[in-house]
Amino acid sequence: MNILEYRIPHQTVDFLLENFSGRPEEVQVLDVACGSGWVANLMVELGFKHFVGVDGSQGMLDQAAKTGLYKELKLALLGTEPLPARTGVFDVVMIVGALRPGFVPVSVIRELCLAAKPGGYVCMSRNGLESESGNEYKVSLEAELQLMEEEGLWSHVTTKETDRYMIDMYKYCDGVQSDKYSHGTMYLYRKARQ
Template identity: 50%
Template sequence: MSADSEAFERVKSVLLSAHKSTTSDEKVSFYNCWAENYDRDVAVLEYSAPSVAAKCIATHFSGVREAAVVLDVACGTGLVAKQMKNLGFGNFVGVDGSKAMLDKARESGLYQDLKSCLLGEEPLPKQWDRFDVVVIVGALSVGQVPFDVIRDLCNVTRPGGSICMTTRSNHHNLKYKASLEREMRQMEEEELWTCVEITDVDNWERAVSEQEEGYISGAVYLYKKN
């Protein structure tokens, strides 16, 4: 077995073990344990979501990037902020449910503020003002956070601000994705936001399920708050 294959099988085992986590405490414990090796492991997966989301935001952002205040929801170790920093953004606030992930994000030096928040169970911290950009990458998926948290994301975005979200399009996540998209359309009908772009990405990341091979696909959604 090559070194690449060995690394992939190791990461695959880690991710499949995550499916055994059902309670919130178990999920947080998983991410606390994974934090140390997270960046290395997602590199093995060739995980493209952070860079694709950052480019989508930058393409449509018409303000001054250096002055924009970005809320990075489920920020993990800071992969999205790192990509956005490379594109000219510089003011980041992060939230995550894992203390170990927040510690890694703090070490990155990218964030002006970091808070613990368990999405779907706790509201986003109210002391913050409205954000120019709100982004959530990776957490909108079956077994992670409920799809209706996108209303909270919209609530903390300033009028005219951007909300960027991602989800996987693999078979395991299709039911969740359909529910997420229904909620997005419902919020459009309520005139809470306007769709700017939906981008389908073929090579989202390497497949880890026994039922899938090669790469799974994913989607990036960009909305503008009314």
């Protein structure tokens, strides 16, 4: 049961697929903040086979291990520890459900780009929390994405808004029925070939 109607893994994987033309079975995927492995579970249905996962919670990694989909699973609290992944080797780097205040800080975005191979994709989704910290996070994230483009590290492929990231408990408890969801944004960047 998905009480919070957490839909963003499906939406982000669809978003990637709409813009990706490689052969899924050959693709090396780095699933950052992989949680219980939902993203890999969706991607494997689409023919992807090679996954490395990273998360800051050993409990989540234990759940992810039970899927049997990940070649490697690594524990790291990102922002305080470096991303434990080889640099320049991943065709696709995914980060779903973790770009929000208190989770993965914006400083980690550069490490995602570093892990991608030249020409590889970095696919991200952000929870559009309607709070001061949520707005600050958005401004800071989007400034970093743009700065990295100006530095020639990657190019912007596309961005898509979603109005159904998951149920927003604040709105839900306030009885807002017209729009009880938090919104979100998905971003796709392609690392420079250099």
